[in-house]
Amino acid sequence: MSKTLFEWSNIRESFAMALSAIRTNKLRSALTLVGIIVGVFSIIAVMTAMGVLRNSIEQGMTQLGANTFQIQKFPSGFDSGPEMRRRLRNRKDITYEQALQVRDKVTLADAIGLEIWQFGLTMFWQDKKTNPNISIAGENVDGVATNNWIVDNGRGLNQEDIDKATNVIILGVNIVEKLFPPQVNPIGERVRVDGEIYQVIGVFEKKGSALGDNQDNFGVIPITAYFQKYGKRARSINIMVKAKSPVVYDDCVEQSRAILRVARGVPPGQDDDFSYFSNEGIIEQFNDITSKFRMAVFGISSIALLAAGIGIMNIMLVSVTERTREIGIRKAIGARRTNILTQFILEAIVLSEIGGIIGILVGILAGNSLAIIWSLPVVIPYDWAVIGFVICSIIGIVFGVYPAWKASNLDPIESLRYE
Amino acid sequence: MDNAVVINIQQIKKMYDMGGAEEVHALRGVNVEIRKNEYVAIMGPSGSGKSTLMNIIGCLDTPTSGLYEFNGVNVSEMNDNQLAKIRNKEIGFVFQTFNLLARSDSLHNVELPLIYGGIPAAERKRLATEALEQVGLGERIHHKPNELSGGQRQRVAIARALVNKPSILLADEPTGNLDSKTGDEIMNLFAELHNKGNTVILVTHEEYIAEHAHRIIRVRDGLVASDEVVARVKIPAVAAAV
Known part of the structure; x- marks a missing residue:
């Protein structure tokens, strides 16, 4: 008989015996598994939830197109601690004149969008109105493109709208659904916001929601029309720059930065008094912040898994003692030490892997509950699932070795006498 | 009969160290020779060294000194x-308490030596089924030990002992846990197996069980007290048929 065949049949036998032993002691096995399940569950659930959040943020941030970054007054993101806020408080708004300098002088860009926002407004059409939570953006012609907004129905802004500061508006899907009955084509209709009448010229394609935030609840008007209504200094301007290509992206960032520094009179050697924002940046930031959290969860889970491993070792030691006689029988009819060793290690591995699989499945389910609530795509963290499974196998081996070694070294005569 | 020597034991001694200066001499120099197709009973009261001798013959234990050749190989x-x-x-x-795996059915119990022998699954199943049929349990291959009577359990154990076609069958008080009728059936089975050419070694302290054997080796105080071929008292029906 070939060696490999022998080992294979032995492993199959051991595997069958392991399953049978676990089945026989259901409650005991289940209790032992809880530790492993909890440990693996927490890792997998957190990693899955992080994946979902990341997806959500990525999806939300695609408001900026490819190769596009945005210059704005404040950093966008999560890490505005009290220290940071104090430093940022005195920043001055980016004015339209400064923004125009960037628009006119940056040569490495395909498009430069300028925008300025108003929030918390209510829109009226005939006898209908929205909730007081819509936003209005004043945009230049490029602003629609650099925001990656796509006009689905009607038209976007043109230069004439900007030059004449006409009261036209492009609406997000959410507002259209709220105000207009399905049979009414909103194009050409007149809506009222803040006492101003705008003619609807287009409707944007649906964007969905990110992090539970509705992204279709806004309207876009010419930036000049915005200034007429709210004044040039109402808020800080955002500048969205689309670099000519990925190759010149970094240079483009530098160029626009230099121009804006000059426009804002920032002395050399002093920090920028404005911030950047890009999809990549925001994801990097997210990963940065969450990595600490992930590390902490990983650490705590490791302790749980260590405790679970000791639990497995304990139960295996009990199992070896209980099955002393079985071990004696097996040895009497020809089992070698390695056969017994394999059998018990495999039992420990199977035990912890069953726990691992349950933990992984439940963890993926729990982690995806956010995805389900926010109707985001479901995330399956294959890498972490594999890592979790491997960790369980290692726990099985590490904590199964000693009991298995003990079993394999039992004296057959003593074992056969054991009651 | 000019059968080959299966077991050749020369001056076997076994000493147990009980801690400190205390030593127990379980065997003090035993000589035994058993040939192929013999039917031997090893007898002796408890403490005689009978069990130690059996363990050494069964290769569960090794002697402290002396020679043990099995089929001419020094073990x-x-x-x-x-x-x-x-x-x-x-x-x-074959053990007094059967020693079957409680969670496994008859077939798997009989297959176990083949698994450790590295026999492929299909072959294993065929051989194990054959062995079970040989002991009259062809109908009960999927029964677990707790679904079988004592006699049937012992038959499963005998099938397990036979399945690898061993040189010797070593039975330790095989009827000790059975009523006398079932015990007789088992003894008849051993006689049958012996008639088919198997070498059978019985370890017992029951005189009437030993009487089934053709030769009785009596052990006392770690030595062979007597070793004699006995006249058959009973002739099993099956033996007459062969």
């Missing part, structure tokens, strides 16, 4: 794995 200095292989291929154990 007295073999290591654990080599002994395991001898036990697997050459020795079929």
Whole structure:
């Protein structure tokens, strides 16, 4: 008989015996598994939830197109601690004149969008109105493109709208659904916001929601029309720059930065008094912040898994003692030490892997509950699932070795006498 | 009959160190020779060294000194794995308490030595089924021990002992846990197996069980007290048929 065949049949036998032993002691096995399940569950659930959040943020941030970054007054993101806020408080708004300098002088860009926002407004059409939570953006012609907004129905802004500061508006899907009955084509209709009448010229394609935030609840008007209504200094301007290509992206960032520094009179050697924002940046930031959290969860889970491993070792030691006689029988009819060793290690591995699989499945389910609530795509963290499974196998081996070694070294005569 | 020597034991001694200066001499120099197709009973009261001798014959234990040749091969200095292989291929154990795996059915119990012998699954199943049929349990291959009577359990154990076609069957008080009627059936089975050419070694302290054998070796105080061929008192029906 070939060696490999022998080992294979032995492993199959051991595997069958392991399953049978676990089945026989259901409650005991289940209790032992809880530790492993909890440990693996927490890792997998957190990693899955992080994946979902990341997806959500990525999806939300695609408001900026490819190769596009945005210059704005404040950093966008999560890490505005009290220290940071104090430093940022005195920043001055980016004015339209400064923004125009960037628009006119940056040569490495395909498009430069300028925008300025108003929030918390209510829109009226005939006898209908929205909730007081819509936003209005004043945009230049490029602003629609650099925001990656796509006009689905009607038209976007043109230069004439900007030059004449006409009261036209492009609406997000959410507002259209709220105000207009399905049979009414909103194009050409007149809506009222803040006492101003705008003619609807287009409707944007649906964007969905990110992090539970509705992204279709806004309207876009010419930036000049915005200034007429709210004044040039109402808020800080955002500048969205689309670099000519990925190759010149970094240079483009530098160029626009230099121009804006000059426009804002920032002395050399002093920090920028404005911030950047890009999809990549925001994801990097997210990963940065969450990595600490992930590390902490990983650490705590490791302790749980260590405790679970000791639990497995304990139960295996009990199992070896209980099955002393079985071990004696097996040895009497020809089992070698390695056969017994394999059998018990495999039992420990199977035990912890069953726990691992349950933990992984439940963890993926729990982690995806956010995805389900926010109707985001479901995330399956294959890498972490594999890592979790491997960790369980290692726990099985590490904590199964000693009991298995003990079993394999039992004296057959003593074992056969054991009651 | 000019049968080959299966077991050749020369001046076997076994000493147990009980801690400190205390030593127990379980065997003090035993000589035994058993040939192929013999039917031998090893008898002796408890403490006589009978069990130690059985363990050494069964390769579960090694002697402190002396020579033990099994089929001409010196096994007295073999290591654990080599002994395991001898036990697997050459020795079929039958125990007083049957010693079946409680969670496994008859077939799997009988297959077990073949698994450790590395026999492929299909072959294993065929051989195990054959062995069970040979002991009259062809209908009960999927019963677990707790679904079988004592006699049937012992038959499963005998099938397990036979399945690797060992050189000797080594039975330790095989009827000790059975009523006398079932015990007789088992003894008839041993006689039948002996008639088919198997070498049978019985270890017992029951005179009437030993009487089934053709030769009785009596052990006392770690020595062979007597070793004689006996006239058959009973002739089993099956033996007459052959």
